[in-house]
Amino acid sequence: MAMAQALPNDGVMRAADGTPLKVALARAERREKLKAMALVLPLFAFIIFSFVIPIIIMLYNAVYDPDVAENMPQTVVALKAWDGKDVPSEEVFAAFVADMKEAQKNKQTALIGKRLNYEMSGIRSKVVATGRKVATLDQAPYREAVIGIDKVWGEPETWATIKRSSSNYTPFYVLSMLDLRQNPDGSIENVPPDRAIYKSILVRTLGISLLVTVLTLVLGYPVAYLLATSPQRTASILMIFVLLPFWTSLLVRTTAWMVLMTDGGVFAGLMHFTGVTWFLNLVGLLNGEPELFKTRFATVVAMTHIQLPFTLLPIYSVMKTISPTYMRAAKSLGGTPFYSFLRVYVPQTLPGVAAGCLLTFILCLGYYITPAIVGGPTDQMISGFIERAINSENNWGKASALGVILLTATLILYYVYNKLVGIDRMKLG
Amino acid sequence: MAVPAYYTRGETVMYYAVRVFVALVLLFLISPILAVMPLSFNSESFFTYPMPGFSLKWYEDFFFNPRWSGAVKMSFLVAIATTILATALGTLAALGLARANFPAKATIMAILISPMIVPVIISAVGMFKFYAAMDLVGTRLGIILAHTALATPFVVITVTATLSSFDKTLMRAGASCGAAPHTVFFKVVMPLILPGMISGALFAFVTSFDEVIVVLFLASPEDRTLPLQMFSGIREMISPTITAAATVLVLISTAMLITLEMLRRRSERLRGVAPN
Numbered sequence: 001m002a003m004a005q006a007l008p009n010d011g012v013m014r015a016a017d018g019t020p021l022k023v024a025l026a027r028a029e030r031r032e033k034l035k036a037m038a039l040v041l042p043l044f045a046f047i048i049f050s051f052v053i054p055i056i057i058m059l060y061n062a063v064y065d066p067d068v069a070e071n072m073p074q075t076v077v078a079l080k081a082w083d084g085k086d087v088p089s090e091e092v093f094a095a096f097v098a099d100m101k102e103a104q105k106n107k108q109t110a111l112i113g114k115r116l117n118y119e120m121s122g123i124r125s126k127v128v129a130t131g132r133k134v135a136t137l138d139q140a141p142y143r144e145a146v147i148g149i150d151k152v153w154g155e156p157e158t159w160a161t162i163k164r165s166s167s168n169y170t171p172f173y174v175l176s177m178l179d180l181r182q183n184p185d186g187s188i189e190n191v192p193p194d195r196a197i198y199k200s201i202l203v204r205t206l207g208i209s210l211l212v213t214v215l216t217l218v219l220g221y222p223v224a225y226l227l228a229t230s231p232q233r234t235a236s237i238l239m240i241f242v243l244l245p246f247w248t249s250l251l252v253r254t255t256a257w258m259v260l261m262t263d264g265g266v267f268a269g270l271m272h273f274t275g276v277t278w279f280l281n282l283v284g285l286l287n288g289e290p291e292l293f294k295t296r297f298a299t300v301v302a303m304t305h306i307q308l309p310f311t312l313l314p315i316y317s318v319m320k321t322i323s324p325t326y327m328r329a330a331k332s333l334g335g336t337p338f339y340s341f342l343r344v345y346v347p348q349t350l351p352g353v354a355a356g357c358l359l360t361f362i363l364c365l366g367y368y369i370t371p372a373i374v375g376g377p378t379d380q381m382i383s384g385f386i387e388r389a390i391n392s393e394n395n396w397g398k399a400s401a402l403g404v405i406l407l408t409a410t411l412i413l414y415y416v417y418n419k420l421v422g423i424d425r426m427k428l429g
Numbered sequence: 430m431a432v433p434a435y436y437t438r439g440e441t442v443m444y445y446a447v448r449v450f451v452a453l454v455l456l457f458l459i460s461p462i463l464a465v466m467p468l469s470f471n472s473e474s475f476f477t478y479p480m481p482g483f484s485l486k487w488y489e490d491f492f493f494n495p496r497w498s499g500a501v502k503m504s505f506l507v508a509i510a511t512t513i514l515a516t517a518l519g520t521l522a523a524l525g526l527a528r529a530n531f532p533a534k535a536t537i538m539a540i541l542i543s544p545m546i547v548p549v550i551i552s553a554v555g556m557f558k559f560y561a562a563m564d565l566v567g568t569r570l571g572i573i574l575a576h577t578a579l580a581t582p583f584v585v586i587t588v589t590a591t592l593s594s595f596d597k598t599l600m601r602a603g604a605s606c607g608a609a610p611h612t613v614f615f616k617v618v619m620p621l622i623l624p625g626m627i628s629g630a631l632f633a634f635v636t637s638f639d640e641v642i643v644v645l646f647l648a649s650p651e652d653r654t655l656p657l658q659m660f661s662g663i664r665e666m667i668s669p670t671i672t673a674a675a676t677v678l679v680l681i682s683t684a685m686l687i688t689l690e691m692l693r694r695r696s697e698r699l700r701g702v703a704p705n
């Protein structure tokens with residue numbers, strides 16, 4: 001009773017223990033929020049540590065590059081005073097000799113050479129050779145002696161390159177993956193056309209992805225329509241044809257296409273049997289039997305096959321929700337079948353089309369396995385070049401810079417997808 | 430499949446044209462998978478029809494050559510560990526996400542789903558560098574952790590989808606009847622969201638079981654998984670054993686698909702929206 005007396009009679013609604021209801025509710029909601037966050041936390045922490053942080057560290061390599069700064073510390077300091085026009089002073093050469101002796105002792109000359117070689121091709125072997133010979137130089141003046149070892153040290157451009165790469169951070173990798181380069185004075189220009197190769201890889205990746213997306217839409221839309229409008233029993237049988245490939249591993253499907261596309265294989269046989277080969281020969285598009293393996297054609301066909309369910313299923317699930325009465329209404333109001341379909345049915349399917357096409361386009365950008373197996377050297381996409389930069393060239397800066405470009409493109413599209421479709425409404429199978 | 434009587438001639442033509450077109454697309458979808466299967470019984474080591482003879486030798490190689498059978502074992506080990514980890518972490522997170530609105534929920538969801546969207550090559554290269562610093566490259570643990578990160582989005586998505594139709598008052602009913610939170614979860618929530626959990630688990634299993642690129646970077650040469658063995662087999666020397674492996678994998682995915690379809694029908698029946 002003491003409790004009840006303590007309660008002021010001010011018209012505020014209260015919980016059983018006397019706290020105002022508003023406060024009690026806020027407290028309960030806060031507790032509920034904390035519980036919800038506690039449930040999400042383990043996975044969130046796991047994803048941050050095993051996935052997000054590794055990727056951020058990797059991408060950091062696109063601009064972080066201490067190879068020259070760490071291994072030529074004295075030269076870097078001495079070059080600060082250099083005007084960048086003539087061959088540097090004796091002071092710079094003395095620092096250079098000291099650095100090279102140290103680098104030779106620590107077996108770092110190859111690393112320096114490799115780094116400088118990215119910006120000045122052909123210098124790698126000269127750096128390594130100089131490193132070997134520099135040990136014999138033990139007294140000043142060094143300038144003429146070093147130039148005597150290799151003429152390359154007598155060119156201001158060499159020193160400009162060293163000076164440019166002497167910072168721990170460099171825009172070099174990202175710029176060069178966009179076919180741009182930095183001049184000694186810091187301005188940015190296009191590289192000469194004969195060395196501009198990376199933009200074409202980017203364009204190729206976008207082009208193949210776009211073509212595959214369009215093909216999956218053209219092939220998938222009618223299938224989704226029929227699946228959504230057929231009676232349940234027929235639809236579930238047809239669905240098997242879509243879902244079985246969807247559930248079959250990407251590698252298995254790529255393998256299947258590799259087997260079918262081998263020269264003289266099943267696909268070529270089918271083209272021969274149906275007269276397609278004969279027809280293509282007739283119109284002059286082909287000379288003899290087709291060679292399909294390791295071509296752009298094989299890459300696009302295999303990728304279209306793999307991505308088709310990804311485009312089709314979101315369209316199907318939107319079409320399922322469209323009531324057939326709309327079409328009947330359109331027709332009864334005098335619309336021709338084609339006109340009603342185009343103006344009444346198709347607009348309602350657009351959310352599904354956007355979802356499916358965006359998903360397919362995003363996934364296509366990252367393709368590596370399929371082009372690597374059924375494509376030729378000119379069909380490799382960005383992912384393939386990232387793999388090669390690491391496994392064959394051991395060039396982390398390049399791999400990371402390509403990664404930055406690929407990830408930026410993907411995340412922009414992911415953002416659009418999230419705004420347009422909503423990630424929480426994504427459905428599988 | 431009769432055309433409705435009121436169709437115009439144009440509509441009738443379209444009706445059949447669409448059906449023929451769809452039949453061809455479905456043929457395109459299914460035929461590569463079916464066409465590769467008979468070739469695994471070829472007695473010669475080339476990939477053309479007609480086959481000169483019938484042989485089981487590629488299956489013998491697949492099941493008894495330690496390179497292949499070891500890879501199969503490794504794949505199952507990694508995939509099962511990944512499935513358990515991913516299902517546990519993903520289900521908890523999905524329960525949390527469905528429970529209440531909290532700050533930055535949409536962003537957190539986007540981050541949790543991102544391993545599915547980020548190109549695998551980027552994940553693989555990043556993990557390679559980071560895991561190398563922690564001595565996890567070349568270990569099974571490293572592969573399992575990496576695959577778990579890639580597989581959890583599928584669990585989060587499927588369980589979230591199931592929870593969206595889950596009646597939350599049931600949890601309160603359980604609690605008001607005196608059940609502890611874990612009892613409510615195991616006796617009330619779990620039986621109802623189990624179909625979602627199982628399909629999420631299947632997705633997680635398949636994600637790990639089919640994954641090549643991460644394994645390409647993280648696996649030690651003697652600890653190859655089945656997809657890696659296939660991939661390097663294709664690059665080095667094409668042996669028809671690959672077609673036998675592909676056939677076995679297609680059978681496994683068919684079994685998965687049937688399980689999933691049965692689950693879907695069961696849950697639809699339970700909700701009283703059964704077809705037919």
